[in-house]
Amino acid sequence: MALVLTEEQSMLRDSARGLISDTAPVSHLRHLRDSKDPTGFSKELWHSFAEIGFAGLLVPEEFGGSGLGFMEVGVVMEEIGRTLMPSPFLATSVVATSALNRGGNAAQKSEYLPKISNGSLLATLAIDEGTKHRPLQTNLQAVRAGNGFKLSGAKALVVDGHVADLFIVAARTAGSAGERDGLTLFLVNSKAKGVAIERTIMVDAHNAARIELANVEVNADSVLGEVDQAASLLDGVLDIGRGAVAAEMVGLSEEVFNRTVEYLKSRKQFGKLIGEFQALQHRAAELYIDIEITRAATMKALQALDADVTKAASAIAVAKARAGTTATRAVQEGVQMHGGMGMTDQFDIGFFMKRARVCEELFGDANYHTEQLAQARGY
Amino acid sequence: MTDSKTSETETADLEQFRTETRAWLEANCPPEMRKPVTSDADVFWGGRNAKFSSEPQRIWFERMRDKGWTVPDWPEEYGGGGLSAAEHKVLRSEIAKMGARPPLSSFGIWMLGPALLKYGTEAQKQEHLPKIAAGLIRWCQGYSEPNAGSDLASLQTRAESDGDDFVITGQKIWTSYANYADWIFCLVRTDPTAKKHDGISFILFDMTSKGVTTKPILLISGYSPFCETFFDNVRVPKSHVVGQINRGWDVAKYLLQHERAMISGMGERGVGRPLGQIAADSVGTDGQGRLDDCMLRAEIASFDVDEAALAACAERALDLAKAGQAHPAFSSAMKYYGTELNKRRYEILMSAGGVDALEWESERSKQGARPRAWLRTKANSIEGGTSEVMLGIVAKRILDLPGA
Numbered sequence: 001m002a003l004v005l006t007e008e009q010s011m012l013r014d015s016a017r018g019l020i021s022d023t024a025p026v027s028h029l030r031h032l033r034d035s036k037d038p039t040g041f042s043k044e045l046w047h048s049f050a051e052i053g054f055a056g057l058l059v060p061e062e063f064g065g066s067g068l069g070f071m072e073v074g075v076v077m078e079e080i081g082r083t084l085m086p087s088p089f090l091a092t093s094v095v096a097t098s099a100l101n102r103g104g105n106a107a108q109k110s111e112y113l114p115k116i117s118n119g120s121l122l123a124t125l126a127i128d129e130g131t132k133h134r135p136l137q138t139n140l141q142a143v144r145a146g147n148g149f150k151l152s153g154a155k156a157l158v159v160d161g162h163v164a165d166l167f168i169v170a171a172r173t174a175g176s177a178g179e180r181d182g183l184t185l186f187l188v189n190s191k192a193k194g195v196a197i198e199r200t201i202m203v204d205a206h207n208a209a210r211i212e213l214a215n216v217e218v219n220a221d222s223v224l225g226e227v228d229q230a231a232s233l234l235d236g237v238l239d240i241g242r243g244a245v246a247a248e249m250v251g252l253s254e255e256v257f258n259r260t261v262e263y264l265k266s267r268k269q270f271g272k273l274i275g276e277f278q279a280l281q282h283r284a285a286e287l288y289i290d291i292e293i294t295r296a297a298t299m300k301a302l303q304a305l306d307a308d309v310t311k312a313a314s315a316i317a318v319a320k321a322r323a324g325t326t327a328t329r330a331v332q333e334g335v336q337m338h339g340g341m342g343m344t345d346q347f348d349i350g351f352f353m354k355r356a357r358v359c360e361e362l363f364g365d366a367n368y369h370t371e372q373l374a375q376a377r378g379y
Numbered sequence: 380m381t382d383s384k385t386s387e388t389e390t391a392d393l394e395q396f397r398t399e400t401r402a403w404l405e406a407n408c409p410p411e412m413r414k415p416v417t418s419d420a421d422v423f424w425g426g427r428n429a430k431f432s433s434e435p436q437r438i439w440f441e442r443m444r445d446k447g448w449t450v451p452d453w454p455e456e457y458g459g460g461g462l463s464a465a466e467h468k469v470l471r472s473e474i475a476k477m478g479a480r481p482p483l484s485s486f487g488i489w490m491l492g493p494a495l496l497k498y499g500t501e502a503q504k505q506e507h508l509p510k511i512a513a514g515l516i517r518w519c520q521g522y523s524e525p526n527a528g529s530d531l532a533s534l535q536t537r538a539e540s541d542g543d544d545f546v547i548t549g550q551k552i553w554t555s556y557a558n559y560a561d562w563i564f565c566l567v568r569t570d571p572t573a574k575k576h577d578g579i580s581f582i583l584f585d586m587t588s589k590g591v592t593t594k595p596i597l598l599i600s601g602y603s604p605f606c607e608t609f610f611d612n613v614r615v616p617k618s619h620v621v622g623q624i625n626r627g628w629d630v631a632k633y634l635l636q637h638e639r640a641m642i643s644g645m646g647e648r649g650v651g652r653p654l655g656q657i658a659a660d661s662v663g664t665d666g667q668g669r670l671d672d673c674m675l676r677a678e679i680a681s682f683d684v685d686e687a688a689l690a691a692c693a694e695r696a697l698d699l700a701k702a703g704q705a706h707p708a709f710s711s712a713m714k715y716y717g718t719e720l721n722k723r724r725y726e727i728l729m730s731a732g733g734v735d736a737l738e739w740e741s742e743r744s745k746q747g748a749r750p751r752a753w754l755r756t757k758a759n760s761i762e763g764g765t766s767e768v769m770l771g772i773v774a775k776r777i778l779d780l781p782g783a
Binding site: 002003004261264275281282284285286288289292293294296299300314315318321322369370371373377378379 | 691
C-alpha cells in the first residue's frame, strides 16, 4: 500500500480540518482553561463529531458507526494535534472503542458501541498506576466474589476520567506485578459504588483524572475478553492508542513548526529577518526533515495496524518513539526561536509544548518504545 | 495500463508479478551473490576493462542484463526492463528480501542515465543508454573543481568554440574512479561573460581523448577512489552537449537529485546482520540476554528507530513521486539524513568492534575492511553537496526562508 493518503482520506482530512480549525482553534482550549470549564471540552462540538461520523469512526456499521480504519483515525488525530482541541475522540472513539471491538462479546458491543457512535456515551481506559507507563506492572486487585468480582486499587492519568460514563479497568486477577498472565479487563460504570474520581488539572489543560476503586462490585458480565488473559488484548488496544497519539504529535509538531517558520520570515533583528541567519535556517531544515521522517514512520505504523494489529508492534514502537522525540524537539525549537515572546502565556506556542509533554508520557515515552524495539530485535 | 482495469485486477497483476519475480530471482541469483558486500572486489562496475572477481558475479550480472534488470525501469528500447513504478517497487523489495547484490554498480545508471532520458537527443539516448545498461562503458562525473566544491557553479574549466568542436581546458577534482572510467560527463564553462549559472554546458567525452590525464588522490581510508583530472586542449564535438549550450545547469541540477538519492541510500547497501546482534557477538550479553554495554545498547536502539523511520520515509518519497506530489528538493532532505545516519552506523560498528575494529592490515580483518569503511563514510556528508549545503537547499527551496 502506498504511503500517501487516498482520495477518500484526503477528503476526510479536509472536512476534519475545516471543522476543527473553524470551531476549535487554540483559543478554544485557552478559553476552556481560563474559564475552568467543568467538562473540559465542548459538548456541542462533540455532538458535531458524532453527526459527521467521527465519534463512531471505528465502530462497525452494524452498530451505527462509520467502520473506518486506523489511517483514518490518524488523519483526524493529526488535525486535533494542529489546534490542540480537547476532545473525547482519543479515549472514547479510538482506545475504548478498540477495546470493545476486539474484546467485547455480542451483548457488550450492542450495548455500548451504538452509544459511542451517537455521542451519548464516553468511555476510557484506566491502566497506569505508577509514574511511568508500565502495563504489566498493573497491581489493581480484582478478587472473585459470588458471581462477580470486587475491584480495589488506584489508577493515574485516566484520560477524560472525570467525564467518562464507562471505565475499562485493567486489573490483576492472578499473578503479581510484572507478569503477563493474570491480567483482566473490566467494564466499570463510573457511577458505581466505591468509585472515587479526582479530576487532575494537568499542565496541558486537557482532561485526566486519578481514580480510586474501593471494593467496587462488578458482575461476571463485566469482564472484557478472557479472565487472566488480557495481556494480548491490551497490547493491541494500547498499540492503537499509541498510533493515534503519534499522529496527534505529528500534527502538533507540524503546526508548531509552521508557526515558527512564519515567525522566522517576519521577525527582524540586527536589521535583518532572522530567517536569513544560517544558524536558524539549518536548525529549521533539520526539524523539517525530522518531521517528514516521523510522518512517514507514523503512516507506516497506522498501515501496519490496518493490516494486522497483532503484527504492528515494532512499527508502532518506531512511530511512537520518533513522534515523542520529534515533537519534543519541535516545541523546544519553537519556543526558543520565538525568543521572549515564546515564553509568554499570551502567545500560543507554550500550549504546544505542554501538550507535547503529555503526549510523550501517554502510552509510553520514547525511551520505553526504543527499549521495546531493542527487546523485539533480541539484543 | 488501461482505464477500464479496476484496481483489483491491478493488484492481482502485481501479485502475480511478485510471485514470478520471486521465482525467477530464486532460480537465477547464485547463492554467493546473496551475501552482503564486504569489499571493493564484490562490486562490479562494468566498462571496457571490466573484470569479474568470480564466476557467480559474472553469471548474476549477465542474467540480470539479459532481462533488462540492470536498469529495470528504463524503456526496453534502451536496454531497460520497461517496468512500471509499481513493478519496480516490487522487484526492489524482492531483491532486498533475498539480500541480493546489485548486479552492476554504475554512475551511468544512477546519474547520467536519468539525465539523458530527460534531456538527451534521440541519437544520444541510442548511443549511450544501451551501453550503460549492458555495463559496456564505465562513466565518471566531472563536476567539482579545486575552487568549486559545494559552490559548484563557480567552476572555471573552459570550453572554447572552434567550428563544430569545443576545446576544453581546465582541472576537475574528486572525480570518482576517473582512472578506471571510459567516458566522462562534465560541466564546462561555455560563456565566461554570462552570469554564474547561465554560462555552463553539460558535455560528454571519451577519457582516452588526447589531452586528458588523471591522478589518484590517496584518502584517509588508505584508498584512492577519487582523482584529479586534467584537460589540456581536449577537442570534443558540439553534438556531445546534452541539453542546450549554456543551459547545462538545468541538467546538472536534475542529475544531482539522482546522485543525492543514490548517496542517501548508501546505508542500505552491504547491510548484513542487525547492528544489535553484531555488537552482542563482540561485546557479549548479560544474564538477561541484553547487550553487555547499556549505553551502546541504547545508542543502537535509538539508531534502529531512526533507520526504520528513514526507510519508511524513503518508501513514502517514492510513493509521493509516483503520485506526482513530491517536492523536487526533497532528495536533499533524504541525502542529509541518510548520510548522517550512515556515519552513525559506522561509529557504532567501530565502538562495537572495539580492539578488533582497529586492525588495519591483517588477514583476520580482511585488510581493515571495517575501519576503512568507517573512514569512507565520513565523505558521505561532503560528496554530492555537503550536509550544510543540503540544509541550505531545504531552508531556501522547501521552507522558502529568505536569502542572506
